[in-house]
Amino acid sequence: MVSRHDTAKAAAKDMSQTLIPRRLADIMAIARQSGQVVVEELAVQFAVTPQTIRRDLTELCNAGLLVRVHGGAIVASGIENLGYDARRLVAQTQKRLIGEAAARLIADHSSMFINIGTTTEEAARALVDRNGLLVITNNLHVARLIFQAPGIDVIIAGGSVRRGDGGIMGETAISLINQFRVDTAIIGTSAIDADGTLLDFDIREVQVSRAIIENARRVILLADSSKFSRNAPVRVAHLADIDILVTDRLPSAGLAKLCQAHEVQVIEVGGSDEAEWAPE
DSSP: OHHHHHHHHHHHHHHHHHHHHHHHHHHHHHHHHHHHEEHHHHHHTTTTTTHHHHHHOOOOOTTSSSEEEETEEEEEOOOSSHHHHHHHHHHHTHHHHHHHHHHHOOOSEEEEEESHHHHHHHHHHTTTTTTSSEEESBHHHHHHTTTTTTTTTEEOOOEETTTTTTEEHHHHHHHHHOOOOOOEEEOOOSSEESEEEEEOOOOHHHHHHHHHOOOOHEEEEEEEGGGGGGGEEEEEEEEEGGGEESSSSSSOHHHHHHHTTOOOOOEEEOOOGGGGGGGE
16 A cells, blocks of 8 residues: 555656756756856856756756856857857867967967967967067967067958957958968857767868968868767868867777877867765
């Protein structure tokens, strides 16, 4: 015979299971409205522990709906890129370490391209004290970071400026890039397929990136590990076109073998934010 206590316990469990998916849906609604969610704020709003919210966010991230960032998560993207400010929140520690590692690969008194991206900005930030550099960029943020550095000459590609992120695109930018043959290109990408295809969202940006790759003696790709789990619709290039990949970590042995097969040097810098999701 089922006791009244057991019946009440079962009813409470059923209610709890009903509330969890409802909470996940509410979290996604908040994320879509503001672009991001914060663990501590959600814990207060839903009157649960931060540990519970982290489990919810992990479930949503595993479903490909959100992307982890320090302190919370942002909306994942498939055919349209995240806003620039939101992209800056993704893997902040890893991007800084990746940028610093890339800067160490650049010799003084050399020439280089730097394209659009929040990680390539970190590389530019790490180069400000260097000497004798010539930097050609289609990234207004990069130009702003380094134009006053006494040891760096900056050339900005002309063309149409994308308001969302300060990227410069179009035939004018490509024409200027084609006038140079530089020592190194530092590039970013929005996504990397399992077969090694580099992907992005805007065909105009992709065309500039292709010109940058074609006019550099050495190509360094900066990509945090979240790029290996994202999708984008436009093909930029392939890992075979890259000389050095700087990342926090390669997510699979398959990608490591792919890099080895195409003689891509891999530099892993670490800096994982996994501790953010450990139980309290």
